[in-house]
Amino acid sequence: xxxxxxxxxxxxxxxxxxxxxxxxxxxxxxxxxxxxxxxxxxxxxxxxxxxxxxxxxxxxxxxxxxxxxxxxxxxxxxxxxxxxxxxxxxxxxxxxxxxxxxxxxxxxxxxxxxxxxxxxxxxxxxxxxxxxxxxxxxxxxxxxxxxxxxxxxxxxxxxxxxxxxxxxxxxxxxxxxxxxxxxxxxxxxxxxxxxxxxxxxxxxxxxxxxxxxxxxxxxxxxxxxxxxxxxxxxxxxxxxxxxxxxxxxxxxxxxxxxxxxxxxxxxxxxxxxxxxxxxxxxxxxxxxxxxxxxxxxxxxxxxxxxxxxxxxxxxxxxxxxxxxxxxxxxxxxxxxxxxxxxxxxxxxxxxxxxxxxxxxxxxxxxxxxxxxxxxxxxxxxxxxxxxxxxxxxxxxxxxxxxxxxxxxxxxxxxxxxxxxxxxxxxxxxxxxxxxxxxxxxxxxxxxxxxxxxxxxxxxxxxxxxxxxxxxxxxxxxxxxxxxxxxxxxxxxxxxxxxxxxxxxxxxxxxxxxxxxxxxxxxxxxxxxxxxxxxxxxxxxxxxxxxxxxxxxxxxxxxxxxxxxxxxxxxxxxxxxxxxxxxxxxxxxxxxxxxxxxxxxxxxxxxxxxxxxxxxxxxxxxx
Amino acid sequence: xxxxxxxxxxxxxxxxxxxxxxxxxxxxxxxxxxxxxxxxxxxxxxxxxxxxxxxxxxxxxxxxxxxxxxxxxxxxxxxxxxxxxxxxxxxxxxxxxxxxxxxxxxxxxxxxxxxxxxxxxxxxxxxxxxxxxxxxxxxxxxxxxxxxxxxxxxxxxxxxxxxxxxxxxxxxxxxxxxxxxxxxxxxxxxxxxxxxxxxxxxxxxxxxxxxxxxxxxxxxxxxxxxxxxxxxxxxxxxxxxxxxxxxxxxxxxxxxxxxxxxxxxxxxxxxxxxx
Numbered sequence: 099x100x101x102x103x104x105x106x107x108x109x110x111x112x113x114x115x116x117x118x119x120x121x122x123x124x125x126x127x128x129x130x131x132x133x134x135x136x137x138x139x140x141x142x143x144x145x146x147x148x149x150x151x152x153x154x155x156x157x158x159x160x161x162x163x164x165x166x167x168x169x170x171x172x173x174x175x176x177x178x179x180x181x182x183x184x185x186x187x188x189x190x191x192x193x194x195x196x197x198x199x200x201x202x203x204x205x206x207x208x209x210x211x212x213x214x215x216x217x218x219x220x221x222x223x224x225x226x227x228x229x230x231x232x233x234x235x236x237x238x239x240x241x242x243x244x245x246x247x248x249x250x251x252x253x254x255x256x257x258x259x260x261x262x263x264x265x266x267x268x269x270x271x272x273x274x275x276x277x278x279x280x281x282x283x284x285x286x287x288x289x290x291x292x293x294x295x296x297x298x299x300x301x302x303x304x305x306x307x308x309x310x311x312x313x314x315x316x317x318x319x320x321x322x323x324x325x326x327x328x329x330x331x332x333x334x335x336x337x338x339x340x341x342x343x344x345x346x347x348x349x350x351x352x353x354x355x356x357x358x359x360x361x362x363x364x365x366x367x368x369x370x371x372x373x374x375x376x377x378x379x380x381x382x383x384x385x386x387x388x389x390x391x392x393x394x395x396x397x398x399x400x401x402x403x404x405x406x407x408x409x410x411x412x413x414x415x416x417x418x419x420x421x422x423x424x425x426x427x428x429x430x431x432x433x434x435x436x437x438x439x440x441x442x443x444x445x446x447x448x449x450x451x452x453x454x455x456x457x458x459x460x461x462x463x464x465x466x467x468x469x470x471x472x473x474x475x476x477x478x479x480x481x482x483x484x485x486x487x488x489x490x491x492x493x494x495x496x497x498x499x500x501x502x503x504x505x506x507x508x509x510x511x512x513x514x515x516x517x518x519x520x521x522x523x524x525x526x527x528x529x530x531x532x533x534x535x536x537x538x539x540x541x542x543x544x545x546x547x548x549x550x551x552x553x554x555x556x557x558x559x560x561x562x563x564x565x566x567x568x569x570x571x572x573x574x575x576x577x578x579x580x581x582x583x584x585x586x587x588x589x590x591x592x593x594x595x596x597x598x599x600x601x602x603x604x605x606x607x608x609x610x611x612x613x614x615x616x617x618x619x620x621x622x623x624x625x626x627x628x629x630x631x632x633x634x635x636x637x638x639x640x641x642x643x644x645x646x647x648x649x650x651x652x653x654x655x656x657x658x659x660x661x662x663x664x665x666x667x668x669x670x671x672x673x674x675x676x677x678x679x680x681x682x683x684x685x686x687x688x689x690x691x692x693x694x695x696x697x698x699x700x701x702x703x704x705x706x707x708x709x710x711x712x713x714x715x716x717x718x719x720x
Numbered sequence: 721x722x723x724x725x726x727x728x729x730x731x732x733x734x735x736x737x738x739x740x741x742x743x744x745x746x747x748x749x750x751x752x753x754x755x756x757x758x759x760x761x762x763x764x765x766x767x768x769x770x771x772x773x774x775x776x777x778x779x780x781x782x783x784x785x786x787x788x789x790x791x792x793x794x795x796x797x798x799x800x801x802x803x804x805x806x807x808x809x810x811x812x813x814x815x816x817x818x819x820x821x822x823x824x825x826x827x828x829x830x831x832x833x834x835x836x837x838x839x840x841x842x843x844x845x846x847x848x849x850x851x852x853x854x855x856x857x858x859x860x861x862x863x864x865x866x867x868x869x870x871x872x873x874x875x876x877x878x879x880x881x882x883x884x885x886x887x888x889x890x891x892x893x894x895x896x897x898x899x900x901x902x903x904x905x906x907x908x909x910x911x912x913x914x915x916x917x918x919x920x921x922x923x924x925x926x927x928x929x930x931x932x933x934x935x936x937x938x939x940x941x942x943x944x945x946x947x948x949x950x951x952x953x954x955x956x957x958x959x960x961x962x963x964x965x966x967x968x969x970x971x972x973x974x975x976x977x978x979x980x981x982x983x984x985x986x987x988x989x990x991x992x993x994x995x
Contacts, residue, residue, distance in 0.1 A: 375969070412776065412777060415773065415776065415777075416773070417751060417754070417755075417766075417769035417770045417772070417773035418766075418769030418772075418773070419773070461765060461802075462765075462800075463763065463765050463766070464763070464764050464765035464795050464798060464800030465762055465763060465765075465798065465800075466762045466798040467798070468798075468800075469799055469800075470800065508763065549797060550835065550838065550839040550842060551793050551796060551797050551835050551836070551839060552797075553831070553835055554790060554793055554794075554797075554832050554835060555790075555828035555831060555832055556828075557756055557759050557760070557786070557787045557790050558756075558783035558786055558787055558825065559756055560752075560783065561748070561749065561752050561781045561783050561784060562781055562782045562783035562820060562822060562825065563781065564780060564781065564782070564819060564994050565820070565821040565994075567994060568870070570869055570870060570873075570924065570927070571869075571870050571873035571874070571877075571920075572869060572870075572873050572920050572921065572923070572924040573924070577873065577877070580877070580880075581876055581877055581880045581913075581917060582880065583880070583884070584880050584881055584883060584884020584885070584887075585880060585883050585884055585887070585913070587884060588883075588884050588887040588888055588891070591888075591891075592887075592891060
């Protein structure tokens with residue numbers, strides 16, 4: 099080692115040793131826990147957040163979401179520890195905060211994530227789920243002073259002198275058998291026993307596995323129920339594969355707390371369901387009957403579940419992808435032998451493996467002179483890992499080669515969509531090249547085989563694009579307006595002209611009518627009677643009476659004198675009395691009009707009132 | 721402030737110039753180039769995958785449809801035929817013929833379509849089935865298709881103007897000869913106006929609502945609305961053109977000549993349209 103190298107090593111060595119320590123130094127330790135995951139309504143639960151850091155003191159703790167609970171209070175305690183290992187001194191500062199929460203209502207609630215600031219950074223914990231059941235139904239909590247469940251340290255005889263109510267103040271509830279919190283339910287779905295179905299997801303893409311589990315819960319205090327008339331869940335829009343080795347078998351999976359009571363839980367069915375199409379697809383209920391006489395309604399049904407299914411995204415979809423090929427697939431292929439004669443055959447074994455709904459067929463690469471015969475298929479499908487369905491399918495092809503030379507069989511490809519990575523991928527297997535020697539029989543000439551599609555034109559080398567969309571006249575509202583404009587205009591004009599003519603005619607007819615004339619005469623008479631010339635007024639009243647006889651009874655008495663007036667009116671059916679009144683009024687008006695001495699206007703007005711009575715009487719029909 | 725203006729303007733311009741989401745011309749051209757290359761190299765299976773991927777992306781292009789048809793036809797030619805390939809080839813050629821304004825492409829597509837349909841007919845005859853692929857178009861649609869939609873609209877417009885003028889002259893002319901001439905004009909223009917308008921409307925309705933498809937399975941067996949095969953009904957042959965009247969999950973309601981029936985949805989594919 100040269101002197102320069104020694105100096106460089108001396109300078110860099112501390113850096114190499116210090117770097118990992120520096121990287122470790124800032125890593126805070128934060129955790130949160132609750133003292134019970136199942137509590138009764140109104141019970142208290144303690145949420146504890148513990149944080150430790152090498153350098154900075156944790157500050158400003160927060161409980162996060164506490165929906166469903168009331169925060170009764172909190173307490174915090176700082177801590178500090180010093181450790182010396184191999185002469186290295188490390189110091190840790192910590193903070194422990196405990197919140198007391200009171201459960202307000204029943205249900206399953208998510209608490210947290212708790213968070214705390216360390217060195218300016220906010221560090222969060224995981225969320226926690228707490229089941230709140232009916233008051234008094236929660237399982238007893240293990241005492242913090244008895245972490246091993248050995249009983250109270252103050253009871254060395256461990257209940258030898260009696261359990262609860264032994265009168266010694268040791269009122270401890272009897273220990274329940276352990277239950278699986280994952281199977282816990284808020285309330286039973288039926289008396290004695292019930293079915294409960296769950297899926298691992300409620301939305302999926304076409305072909306993605308949805309795992310359906312159907313459980314049978316039986317009250318532990320009851321004897322084993324006999325089941326009959328079992329109907330499987332209806333899942334017609336899914337491809338169904340059992341995740342049990344034997345479909346129809348069941349598994350006892352433990353005990354569960356349901357509404358505060360202990361139930362035995364049995365897994366009746368576990369299916370991998372692969373959606374066949376998009377949409378809201380329904381999984382119907384599984385049903386069975388309990389053969390117990392004392393159960394009123396023995397029918398038990400699981401829930402109906404709806405799965406929202408979509409197609410995988412179009413973006414990034416590889417050519418050749420078939421909707422439904424969803425999962426994680428791998429392809430491998432083997433070709434034997436690699437050297438044959440023309441028109442001979444090679445064996446190609448293709449193994450498709452992976453998880454998901456493996457396609458039942460693979461399209462071989464189509465190439466001239468290579469004839470793929472229908473494959474022989476073997477499969478070994480089942481549970482591959484966890485609840486995932488999968489396995490492998492083997493396709494054994496016989497491939498006949500009809501051309502000579504080095505024949506490339508090409509690649510087998512299978513595009514698929516992986517729902518876990520939300521991305522497309524292509525499983526690929528290269529089949530390699532086969533050397534084909536000339537065969538014993540001569541190669542068939544090009545004319546020998548009949549090719550009905552021999553005259554096909556050449557392919558196009560570039561996208562042509564669409565011609566601009568033509569404008570369509572019929573899409574324009576103006577066109578339809580214009581189209582109907584001329585006939586409509588003619589119709590409108592002829593109608594208007596006809597209407598004008600009709601109005602004019604009506605107006606002329608109306609102007610010449612006796613009734614109109616009567617109204618005019620009556621108005622004239624009324625006007626004249628309000629004036630000061632009695633002769634003019636009498637003349638107007640007489641004309642009004644004449645107009646009334648014409649309008650009402652159709653008799654013109656203008657040229658009639660004396661009794662002729664009564665006679666004409668009588669002939670027209672007017673009562674004698676009324677006819678006489680008309681005659682008298684006419685006579686009075688004429689007499690006053692032609693009298694050398696002008697009469698008073700008051701007398702004229704009296705005649706006018708009488709004339710109005712006569713006109714009214716004539717209107718009523720005389 | 722001014723120094724930020726230019727970069728901001730560039731960003732805004734780039735944003736405005738960006739193609740709308742979903743349209744990726746380079747990807748489409750890449751797929752097309754890959755497909756044509758596969759076709760040229762005698763790998764019709766790969767070419768089909770590329771051209772179908774183009775169609776899945778909503779690309780409607782006469783050249784892509786034509787090459788897709790050729791890919792299916794070539795798969796038949798090399799002996800790797802899959803059921804329905806003839807129908808799918810026919811579909812590509814029909815689309816190319818109807819989408820293009822290029823006379824050469826239309827001619828080539830028509831020629832290729834004739835070859836494919838001829839092969840279908842030949843196979844049907846060998847199988848003892850009737851060779852007829854088309855059962856004819858209803859008279860009404862035949863008349864509608866005699867002229868383009870705009871031609872019917874123009875005839876209706878001419879009829880309308882002539883009718884209006886005739887009526888006006890008839891109403892105002894004082895001489896008998898003028899009134900007779902106007903009446904004759906009305907008698908000719910009125911049917912022209914009405915029939916032109918009705919046929920223009922029918923053509924518009926076809927353009928907007930008529931969906932046609934091609935049978936892409938060796939046969940499509942007609943069924944009633946319950947999915948039960950209609951006894952005695954002729955199976956619709958591969959490559960036949962049908963009018964699609966409706967759909968329901970798994971089934972398509974079609975009209976083929978005088979036959980109106982339900983067929984399984986995977987046995988037909990709609991013809992892509994430019995609009």
